[in-house]
Amino acid sequence: MIAKSKIFEVYEDSNRRNIYTVNLVPGKKVYEEFIAKQNNIEYREWDPHSSKLAAAIHNRCQNIFIRKNDVVLYLGSSTGTTCSHVSDIVGKEGFVFAVDPASRVMRDLIFNLEGRKNVAPLLESANHIEKLAERVSLVDVIYQDIAQKSQLDIFLKNINVFLKKQGYAILCVKARSIDVTKKPKQIFNDIKFALEKTLTIVDQRTLEPFQKDHMLFIVKKK
Amino acid sequence: MPAKFIFTNILGVFVFNENYKLVDGLLFKDLDQFDEKEKHEKQIEEKHGSLEKPSGDDLYKILEFFKDKKYLSELRKKNIALTRVSVKDSVNNDLLIIQTIDAVEELNRTINLLTKRLREWYSLYNPEVSNKVKDHEKFVSSIVQKKKDKLLEELNIDKNDSLGAELKEKDVAAILLLASQINNHYKLRSHYEKYLQELEKETCPNLASILGVTISARLLDHSGSLKRLAEMPASTLQILGAEKALFRHLKNKRNPPPKYGMIHEHPLILNAPRKNHGRIARALADKASIAVRVDYFKGEFMGDKLRKDLEKKIKNLR
Ligand SMILES: C[S@@+](CC[C@H](N)C(=O)[O-])C[C@H]1O[C@@H](n2cnc3c(N)ncnc32)[C@H](O)[C@@H]1O
Numbered sequence: 001m002i003a004k005s006k007i008f009e010v011y012e013d014s015n016r017r018n019i020y021t022v023n024l025v026p027g028k029k030v031y032e033e034f035i036a037k038q039n040n041i042e043y044r045e046w047d048p049h050s051s052k053l054a055a056a057i058h059n060r061c062q063n064i065f066i067r068k069n070d071v072v073l074y075l076g077s078s079t080g081t082t083c084s085h086v087s088d089i090v091g092k093e094g095f096v097f098a099v100d101p102a103s104r105v106m107r108d109l110i111f112n113l114e115g116r117k118n119v120a121p122l123l124e125s126a127n128h129i130e131k132l133a134e135r136v137s138l139v140d141v142i143y144q145d146i147a148q149k150s151q152l153d154i155f156l157k158n159i160n161v162f163l164k165k166q167g168y169a170i171l172c173v174k175a176r177s178i179d180v181t182k183k184p185k186q187i188f189n190d191i192k193f194a195l196e197k198t199l200t201i202v203d204q205r206t207l208e209p210f211q212k213d214h215m216l217f218i219v220k221k222k
Numbered sequence: 223m224p225a226k227f228i229f230t231n232i233l234g235v236f237v238f239n240e241n242y243k244l245v246d247g248l249l250f251k252d253l254d255q256f257d258e259k260e261k262h263e264k265q266i267e268e269k270h271g272s273l274e275k276p277s278g279d280d281l282y283k284i285l286e287f288f289k290d291k292k293y294l295s296e297l298r299k300k301n302i303a304l305t306r307v308s309v310k311d312s313v314n315n316d317l318l319i320i321q322t323i324d325a326v327e328e329l330n331r332t333i334n335l336l337t338k339r340l341r342e343w344y345s346l347y348n349p350e351v352s353n354k355v356k357d358h359e360k361f362v363s364s365i366v367q368k369k370k371d372k373l374l375e376e377l378n379i380d381k382n383d384s385l386g387a388e389l390k391e392k393d394v395a396a397i398l399l400l401a402s403q404i405n406n407h408y409k410l411r412s413h414y415e416k417y418l419q420e421l422e423k424e425t426c427p428n429l430a431s432i433l434g435v436t437i438s439a440r441l442l443d444h445s446g447s448l449k450r451l452a453e454m455p456a457s458t459l460q461i462l463g464a465e466k467a468l469f470r471h472l473k474n475k476r477n478p479p480p481k482y483g484m485i486h487e488h489p490l491i492l493n494a495p496r497k498n499h500g501r502i503a504r505a506l507a508d509k510a511s512i513a514v515r516v517d518y519f520k521g522e523f524m525g526d527k528l529r530k531d532l533e534k535k536i537k538n539l540r
Binding site: 093095107110119138162181 | 230281282291294298300301302305306312472473
């Protein structure tokens with residue numbers, strides 16, 4: 001039996017082992033996800049090994065602050081794995097700007113998210129705020145997963161310009177991509193400290209055992 | 223209220239008053255018009271007098287204006303169109319070189335694997351040839367071109383002394399079918415090697431003249447593009463491909479830093495005494511780094527001069 005979970009638009013098995021979103025484009029898979037049907041509704045399993053946001057939910061994150069009808073700026077969309085579930089969550093009346101500068105993964109994303117009328121693909125770097133401003137609107141939520149040294153700076157810049165006041169932003173940090181010589185714990189503490197200067201941290205989750213040395217932060221804009 | 227702000231995005235040029243109400247504008251019909259946005263902005267400004275580009279809170283309000291179902295669906299259409307064009311336009315010679323070198327290396331692995339199989343198989347029939355001809359390519363082409371008797375004769379072996387069994391014609395044919403396929407793989411590989419040479423002549427002639435076609439292609443493959451290779455410090459180029467050793471060193475300084483990565487395959491290093499490897503790698507990387515920058519900025523060919531400088535420098539080391 002698949003039923004509502006504590007998180008809006010996210011579903012779970014009765015044994016709570018697997019989570020799902022309702023497929024916005026029934027009949028189309030995005031990655032190798034398992035598809036379940038119940039009462040004529042198609043659910044896509046959300047695999048915590050392939051998606052850091054799903055990993056955070058498995059690790060008891062109680063609220064991901066992405067709601068039906070939200071407009072989301074997704075930075076580092078890659079081939080669209082997590083992005084597709086975000087697209088399921090915000091639904092037909094919501095919207096997702098999917099940003100990635102790598103044309104190889106963008107090519108796959110275009111094919112994978114074909115038919116999702118609520119996603120706009122942008123081949124662009126999240127670092128180019130002025131170029132992004134020509135292509136997006138203000139948004140309710142920012143999600144960022146880019147394995148780059150300057151990711152914190154990029155995150156703050158985007159929040160500053162594109163996130164609505166009181167809006168939420170999610171940051172996935174991979175310790176190794178910031179500094180290989182420092183202890184992950186130290187890196188996460190530094191980031192926490194920097195975020196707290198201007199934002200309110202509402203949640204913080206490690207992603208073990210799905211991802212090693214990763215942390216997911218959720219912040220609120222003041 | 224008079225017009226105050228001018229804001230341009232992929233949808234068009236928009237003019238707002240100080241309450242962020244839209245007062246004028248122009249919608250772009252296609253991406254070409256977006257490309258000429260300065261021209262369109264000028265036209266609008268001539269009409270309204272001087273207008274301000276919004277920033278800070280003003281920009282916030284204007285971006286909020288576009289957070290609306292109607293504009294979002296237009297933004298989607300235009301973003302899809304622009305992204306499709308950019309993905310298409312991102313294909314260049316760098317990517318052709320990368321695919322070609324990957325194909326060459328995959329052919330190498332395939333050839334090695336299949337030739338080992340062929341040697342085992344053919345040796346049931348005529349083991350003396352495999353035993354005597356150690357070079358893979360020569361072995362394959364010999365057995366494709368010549369019959370068992372002829373090959374044994376060339377090796378001065380009496381065919382009655384062969385350790386191989388007499389096989390039926392169809393069994394021999396099965397073995398030789400594999401041999402001729404491998405032979406085709408060799409031809410394909412040399413075709414791609416020539417093609418690689420042509421591509422690099424257009425794309426990175428200077429780099430290729432310092433490092434050779436194969437190492438140049440591998441460096442491009444590893445870094446992803448000529449641009450990234452050109453932006454790299456020479457010291458990074460020098461150890462490209464030795465990331466594991468570098469991480470080991472960074473984590474624990476008791477591990478020595480790597481002296482070279484992929485450029486170690488270069489004959490100037492391979493043929494030098496060991497004690498000089500590090501210093502030659504350094505000199506090689508310095509010149510390669512200059513060469514790739516010249517290539518990236520489409521400068522003149524100066525490979526010969528760079529190579530001469532390099533050889534002189536290395537001679538002085540000994
Ligand atoms: C770990 S992957 C993201 C995976 C994805 N979030 C998911 O879960 O399906 C990181 C992506 O960030 C992209 N990236 C790197 N630098 C970026 C930048 N400056 N702006 C946007 N994306 C970037 C990379 O091209 C890569 O596709």
